[in-house]
Amino acid sequence: MTDVTTHALAPPWHLPGDRDSTLIDYLRDEEWGRAVTMLRDVITTDTTEPKWLLLLAYSRFRDACDVMFDERLPAAQEALMLIDRAVAGGLSLDEVTPFRAEVETVLDQETRAELAVLAKLPAEGESLETTPLDLLADGAFRLWSAEPARAGALFEAVARRLKAETPDTSVTASIRAGLCFNDAGQFERAKPLLELALTADWSLPHLRQERSLAETAITALLMNATGSEFEALWLLATVSGERLKLPFPSVWPNQEMLLKRCAEVSEFLKARLIANRIEESRDTLPRALSELIAHVRLEER
Numbered sequence: 001m002t003d004v005t006t007h008a009l010a011p012p013w014h015l016p017g018d019r020d021s022t023l024i025d026y027l028r029d030e031e032w033g034r035a036v037t038m039l040r041d042v043i044t045t046d047t048t049e050p051k052w053l054l055l056l057a058y059s060r061f062r063d064a065c066d067v068m069f070d071e072r073l074p075a076a077q078e079a080l081m082l083i084d085r086a087v088a089g090g091l092s093l094d095e096v097t098p099f100r101a102e103v104e105t106v107l108d109q110e111t112r113a114e115l116a117v118l119a120k121l122p123a124e125g126e127s128l129e130t131t132p133l134d135l136l137a138d139g140a141f142r143l144w145s146a147e148p149a150r151a152g153a154l155f156e157a158v159a160r161r162l163k164a165e166t167p168d169t170s171v172t173a174s175i176r177a178g179l180c181f182n183d184a185g186q187f188e189r190a191k192p193l194l195e196l197a198l199t200a201d202w203s204l205p206h207l208r209q210e211r212s213l214a215e216t217a218i219t220a221l222l223m224n225a226t227g228s229e230f231e232a233l234w235l236l237a238t239v240s241g242e243r244l245k246l247p248f249p250s251v252w253p254n255q256e257m258l259l260k261r262c263a264e265v266s267e268f269l270k271a272r273l274i275a276n277r278i279e280e281s282r283d284t285l286p287r288a289l290s291e292l293i294a295h296v297r298l299e300e301r
Contacts, residue, residue, distance in 0.1 A: 008086075008095040009058060013051050016042055022284060023055070032063035034284065041286040050091035054099075057082035061103055070141055073114060076107035114142050124150055128157035137173070144180055152180030152190075168206040171196055175217045182220045194221050198236055202244055211246050219254040223261050230265060249274065252282075256289060263296050271296035 013020055019038060026035040039056040047053065057079040064075030083100050087093055121139045122131055140154035155177035162170040178193025197217035200207055207214075218237045225233055241248030249255045255278050262271035275293040278285070285293070 008051060008054055008091055009099075013055065015052065027059070030062070030066065032059050032066060033068075034282075035059040036063055037286060038284050048085070048089040050086040050089035053082045053086040053089065054091060054096065057086070057103075058099065061106075065106065072106055073110040074145070076103050076110060079103045080107065117142055121154075124153075128154065129161070131157075133158055133161060140176070140180070144183070148180040149184035149186060152177040152184065152186075155180060156193075166206075168200075168204055171200050171207070172210050172213060175213055178217060179220060182224075187224050190220070191224075194218075197221075198233075198240075202240065208244070211244050212251050214240065214244075215246065215249055215251050215254055219249065219251075219257055223257060226265055230267070234270065247277070249277070252278075259289075259292060259296065263292065263299070266299075268296055268299050 011020055011024060013023065015023060015038075019042065023035060023038060026032075026038070036056065036059045039052065039059060043049075043052055043056055060075050060082075061079040064071040068075075080100070080103055083096050083103070087096060117135065117138050120131075120135055122128055128136060136154050136158050140151045140158065143151040143154065155173045159170045159173035159177060162173060174193045174196055178190040178196070181187070181190035182194065194217045197214040200214065202208060202211055202214050215237070218233060218240075222230060222233050222237070237248040241250070249258050255274055259271055259274045259278070262268070262274065275296060278289070278293065
């Protein structure tokens with residue numbers, strides 16, 4: 001894997017403020033997600049600084065390869081686009097060729113794997129009952145972003161077939177189906193599946209390692225709730241989080257979504273709680289998130 005201390009990736013980068021030193025720490029400690037967050041905050045669609053673009057490409061690609069494995073395909077696609085922008089901005093093609101070759105190799109592997117899986121799936125609307133379970137699950141994950149409604153149907157088929165033998169796994173497949181339908185804008189179809197997160201026993205061994213899925217499902221419910229329903233869901237989520245030692249909300253994307261939602265429905269006390277939790281767990285915040293936190297604190301006064 002390309003070394004960030006050599007060639008085009010070597011510091012100094014002249015990022016705004018003291019971000020160079022912070023980014024060096026992130027890259028040294030392989031905190032790729034934090035590096036991506038910082039770089040996205042300074043890079044816009046008009047940015048032409050080639051080193052910044054290449055740094056984002058590298059950090060995004062490493063995060064996918066080392067941590068977020070299901071992001072390898074979109075990360076490779078984005079990395080290639082950023083590399084091209086860096087070259088257009090003046091970076092030598094020779095300097096990026098080794099890194100580009102790595103990205104192209106992963107993109108080719110992931111594209112071939114995805115096409116092979118999707119080719120084996122029954123056409124939309126056809127019976128899924130005889131399709132191997134691992135194929136259904138793999139296809140559902142791969143289709144989630146591009147075709148969430150179809151992915152939801154695949155997860156539902158997985159859940160039906162697992163219900164008798166492994167009910168815990170069936171529950172998580174059902175909840176994922178609900179998240180897919182919610183992403184597809186089909187909340188009424190999604191709601192009963194998402195509500196399974198409120199009644200499942202997340203202390204069971206298999207479910208305990210999926211605790212973040214429960215939080216994400218409840219977040220989706222809260223994003224569509226107001227008034228007394230919002231209050232009841234929040235209480236259930238808080239109690240469940242305390243019991244599972246996962247204070248609600250703990251997952252970063254959920255925190256940001258709920259902070260915005262609480263501001264929208266004027267739940268400023270809850271917004272402040274989320275703001276405190278965000279600031280306690282992160283040492284660098286995107287500008288937009290910092291501005292939202294300042295807003296909810298001002299509104300609470």
